[in-house]
Amino acid sequence: MRRALLTGLATFVVACAAAESPAPTPAAPDMAPVPAAPAPVAEPEIETETPVQVIAPTCHGVLVQGGLVICSAEPGSTFTVAGTKLTVSEMGTAQFGLSTRAPSVVGWSHDSGAFGDLQIAERQDEYREISGFDCDKVDARSAEQKAHASRSWVKKQDSFASFNPGPGALEGFVKPADAPTSSPFGPTRKYTGVSKVTGEPCESTSVHRGYDMAAPVGTEVRAPAPGVVILADPDLYYEGGTVFLDHGHGLVSVFMHLSAVDVAAGDEVDTGDLLAKTGNTGRTTGPHLHWAVKWRNPEARSRDGDFYIDPALLLELQPAP
Template identity: 30%
Template structure:
């Protein structure tokens, strides 16, 4: 995971002993952050409880539309409360307009709506699970080598109707290219074929952090299986709603879609 780029923020925000002596991540929409507080602390971000382990490990992330100003409140075991606010580095997202598409390319036929709703519930549930694992602390690698054909946060406007912003990154690669686990973890989901995502894998990396791999042509793991970083989990395909062979790779913290490109180096 990349070290935070805002040294000034780190010096000011974490100079007091009550806060972390080490913080990693990107203070920008899509960023995944972790730090260490005094043991048995608790914390809220913008008024919502966030995960803090008994030894002080703090984990949180910022969604695509996260507010620029963030407020973190930490309560230590001795009852002391500290408030700090900070600013996120803004991002610009690509917007693409496509007109003249057939209606079924914009809105799925009604016959599939119940299925889509059921599958969305499955994904939402598994991507909000929290475990005591800490595999994400050991960093991530690219699951596939290839051309990045779709970036996090981008959005298409189809026939004048805004679609959901892109929740991860797309990596174009030939059909059958091997896909590797971006980090060690436990397989939460190995689905044989969803309407939108096709063959789908979700891996738990601990503390609410998970990765998702979709449009696969083949999966070679099972739910509940432990995998190591770099282990082969499937092959690139174009199952589900896809326009060519590629891997959609996503990163999530407690159901919030983050930018996976921020947790890997370009040479990994």
């Protein structure tokens, strides 16, 4: 009986132990590795073009007979001013000379369709009589003089037919010599005198196309604006020592009656560079500097339409900003 009781108790203890044991934890299922999130990809930058500033066609300048018109627009476009057509340069301008007979209203148009009118002031030039001239300078008489005058004419025409790039009047002009004005551009002059060759009196009438400065012989002549020297000659018949300076846009400065020429054809100069020294050579009654400016149409085949403008008016121009 005792043995049976112990056996039963043992069985009960084992059964209780079995009941109190926790159930085995099931094995976790194999999990596939989670892939890493891809690195963010930078979106390509969209290049934006800087808006191009279009130059609105405009025209301004020294609006006087003998002055200069400067028109601005896109390079390569075209302007027509007073019937003359010009292409706008890489610098964005076309520059037109105004003759001394320009009408009171000058129209302009641009190939974009823009157009306008410019009011041109009238000149008031005087009449002068100048006596005591050497008639052989007023008019070549001897065979040698005529040959000299002919050679000089050819040199000048060849030089005026050449064109160089440059700013024209965009950088403004300064006086080429430190000297007072002795004769303005524009007056009609009547010259009278006696020939040393024939002893006969003579007279000649012409319009003064330069700006004269009273300067003693040897006064420095400096470039009034940047340019390229296209003629440097110490002895032209009428002009004496002479320098031609091409500023671009068809503008050429002419310096006459020089005692010394300090540059050579092909030289590039800046404003203020030394060109020459004043003198009393060629057709003159005394030491002075004659400064002239000729405007030439760069697109014209003939030089017949070229003319001189007033250098003093160029001194009023302000340099481009």
